[in-house]
Amino acid sequence: MTEKTLYLASPYGFSLQQREGPLKELVAALEALGADVWEPFTRNNQPEMLAQPGWAYRVGQNDMRDVRDAAGFFGVVNGCPPDEGVMVELGMAVA
Template sequence: MTSKTIYLASPYGFSAQCKRLLLPEFVAALSHLGLMVWEPFERNGHVDTTKPGWAFRVAQQCMQDVRDADGVFAIVNGTPPDEGVMVEVGAAYALNKPVFLFRDDFRRCTDSDQYPLNLMLFAGLPETNWDEMVFNSIDSIKDQGSALGQWAQSG
């Protein structure tokens, strides 16, 4: 069986410390489930940011990766979460891709009593048991019995 691909939507590649310390943990946890992880900062690391048009090319490649991936895992920390990650999540929802969210940020960023973030961020998740698609620790990502783990192993 070919492993599924998951696009890791994250703002952590913009910081050298986060890129060195945090991103590898997420990649390892997702890989633990047998997923092939597409991490955009790694996939676009060869781009020469001194050349005109680099930002357009990176954005186009990221959107192509969202289209081509089997699913999206999005880190949605912050109040509000990173706007680029939000665009990637919205694109995944529009493409009917499964989306899994990660938030270990205790701050609430919502008008809703039900959701910890803007309600539109949950529009592509199931109405009931949506919280099964939201992870709050590296260990929870690795759980083979979670919604993500089950999806990773499904046909």
């Protein structure tokens, strides 16, 4: 584990428009602060996994491993209600 690894939990990876807009900008801002950002949509090829059988289990296992192994956690908690996946990842980080 590198001391500056940061797991980024966000709802911005589900569409190309969000990946190329707010997600890309957020990753760049965190990297400018010196963090090695672990962004799960990119890190674990999640957009490609979503069409495969058993994708939810694999995504969950990969995310759980990365949340556990990262030195820090940054979650985008916006919306009403906030994104359920981000909330699950936040719960894993706290546990």
